[in-house]
Amino acid sequence: MKVTRVLGATAMLLGLAASAQTVRAQAATSAWTTSIPSGKGEPRGYVQYQEYCAVCHGAGVGKPGTIALAAKYKGTKPALLSERTDLTPQLVKLYVRNGITVMPFFRKTEISDADLDAIAAYLTRNNKKQ
Ligand code: HEC
Known part of the structure; x- marks a missing residue:
């Protein structure tokens, strides 16, 4: 009984981990198919943002971050x-x-301090008060 429950929970966790991987893999792919802005902005932060954040904070339907905000x-x-x-x-x-x-x-x-600095620079580029 106990063993079954532990196995069930493990399978569920593995499933969650697998779907998180899929989401990241998809996000990583989209980073290369989306054109990178030239000149203005912070390209590195933009690319990292597409890879790690846009899957939830992007535009379009079913983005939990955008919906929550x-x-x-x-x-x-x-x-x-x-x-x-x-x-x-x-x-x-x-x-x-x-x-x-x-x-x-x-x-x-997962996200190094340098990459997080770049993401933060990208997301705060329009804040004129800082
Ligand atoms: C799995 C989905 C998911 C991912 C991935 C994700 N976020 Fe979020 N994020 C959310 C949700 C949902 C909220 C809103 C939580 C709430 O307040 O209820 C949020 C809130 C935030 C907020 C707070 C904004 C505010 O005004 O309250 C910031 C900043 C933020 N996310 C930045 C990021 C960055 C940067 C990344 C990428 C490194 C990222 N998030 C990745 C889902 C996600």
Whole structure:
């Protein structure tokens, strides 16, 4: 009985891990099919954002991050993180290293400090107050 339950839980966790891998693999693929902006902006941060964040925070249907932020701010702020003008690097890093609700935290072995700096620079490029 106990063994079955443990096996069941393990299978479920493996399933979750597998689907997370699939999502990341898809996100990684889309990074190469999306054109990288030239000149303005932070290309490295943009590419990393596409790889790790856009799967949940991108535009289009079924993006949990975009849906959650639309519900949270009810139109007072853009639901798309990449369109925000109020984000600070500190805030972006806090959420990425700690996670929130269904957003996982990312370890330094997944997103290095340098890559997180680039993502933060990309997401705060429109914040004129910092
Ligand atoms: C599995 C989906 C998922 C992934 C991947 C994800 N997020 Fe999130 N993120 C969310 C959700 C959902 C929320 C809203 C949580 C809430 O407040 O209920 C959120 C919230 C945030 C917030 C807070 C915004 C605010 O104003 O409250 C920031 C900043 C953020 N995410 C940045 C990122 C960055 C940067 C990445 C990539 C490194 C990322 N997220 C990857 C799902 C995700």
